Amino acid sequence: MKQFRTDLHIHTVLSPCGDLEMSPSNIVSLARNRGLDIIGITDHNSTKQCELVWKLGRSSGLTVIPGCEMTSREEVHCLGLFEDFDALRMFQSFLDRHLTLIPNKPLLFGYQLVVDEDENILEEVVNYLGASLDVSIEEIEQKVHELSGIFIPAHIDRPRNSLFSQLGFFPPELKVDSLQISKNSDEVAIRKKFMISDAITLVKFSDAHFSADLGKTYSIFEMEEATFDEIRKALHGADGRKCLIPTPSSL
Numbered sequence: 001m002k003q004f005r006t007d008l009h010i011h012t013v014l015s016p017c018g019d020l021e022m023s024p025s026n027i028v029s030l031a032r033n034r035g036l037d038i039i040g041i042t043d044h045n046s047t048k049q050c051e052l053v054w055k056l057g058r059s060s061g062l063t064v065i066p067g068c069e070m071t072s073r074e075e076v077h078c079l080g081l082f083e084d085f086d087a088l089r090m091f092q093s094f095l096d097r098h099l100t101l102i103p104n105k106p107l108l109f110g111y112q113l114v115v116d117e118d119e120n121i122l123e124e125v126v127n128y129l130g131a132s133l134d135v136s137i138e139e140i141e142q143k144v145h146e147l148s149g150i151f152i153p154a155h156i157d158r159p160r161n162s163l164f165s166q167l168g169f170f171p172p173e174l175k176v177d178s179l180q181i182s183k184n185s186d187e188v189a190i191r192k193k194f195m196i197s198d199a200i201t202l203v204k205f206s207d208a209h210f211s212a213d214l215g216k217t218y219s220i221f222e223m224e225e226a227t228f229d230e231i232r233k234a235l236h237g238a239d240g241r242k243c244l245i246p247t248p249s250s251l
C-alpha cells in the first residue's frame, strides 16, 4: 500500500473569495512543489475551472479530481467529487438549474474568473457563486451519488455554513462518504462533541483560497494507486485502504 498526500478542497480564481493568485497553472505548480499527490478542485457552486486544472495536473504528474463545493438551501457547505467529465457536466447543469440568481458585485464579493493556462480571462461569471442552491442538502447528496460521485460535508465544526451550525444535527438519511473537519481541530474531540460514529472517516483538507495555504493541510490516503475508486475505498476504510490525519509533528 502506498501513501498519497491528498487535499480535496481547493478553490481557484473562479470562487469569489478565491485569490487571483489561485490560477490553474499556479495551483498545479504549487501543489507539486509542496509535495501533494492528489488535489480536488472545489469552487463554490461551479465546476468550470476543473478541466484545465486536471489537464495541467496530468502533464505534471499530479492527480486532479474535479469537484465542487455546494451551498445547500440551508446554507450548508458540502463537497462533491466526480470520476469523469460526463458526470461533472451533468452536475454543472444541476448547479445551473438550482443556483439562486443574484448578480455578482466583484468589488464587494470578489471576481469570479474562468482563466486559461496563461491566465487570460475566458469568462467572468455574472451570477454570484456564493449564493445558495434552492435544494436541500439531502437532494444534493442524492444527485452526487446518482452520478457516482463522492459526497463530503465540508468543515463540519465551523460556526457558520456547516452541517451542525445550520441543521444542529446529522440527518439520519444523509449518506456521507466522510466528513471534513477544520485544520486546527482535534479528531477525537470532534467525534465526541458531535457524536460521530467510528464508522465515518474524518479528513482534513486545506480549503485553500490563497496560495500560502496550499499544501499546509492535507490527509494521507493509504491505498494502491491514485484513482477515484481507490480514493472512495480509502474514505470508507475498505479493503485495507484508509485515511490518516497527520499529527502536527509528522507534518
Ligand SMILES: [Zn+2]
Pocket (backbone or CB within 6 Å): 069, 077, 154, 155, 161
Ligand atoms: Zn466552505
Ligand SMILES: [Zn+2]
Pocket (backbone or CB within 6 Å): 009, 011, 069, 154, 207
Ligand atoms: Zn471551501
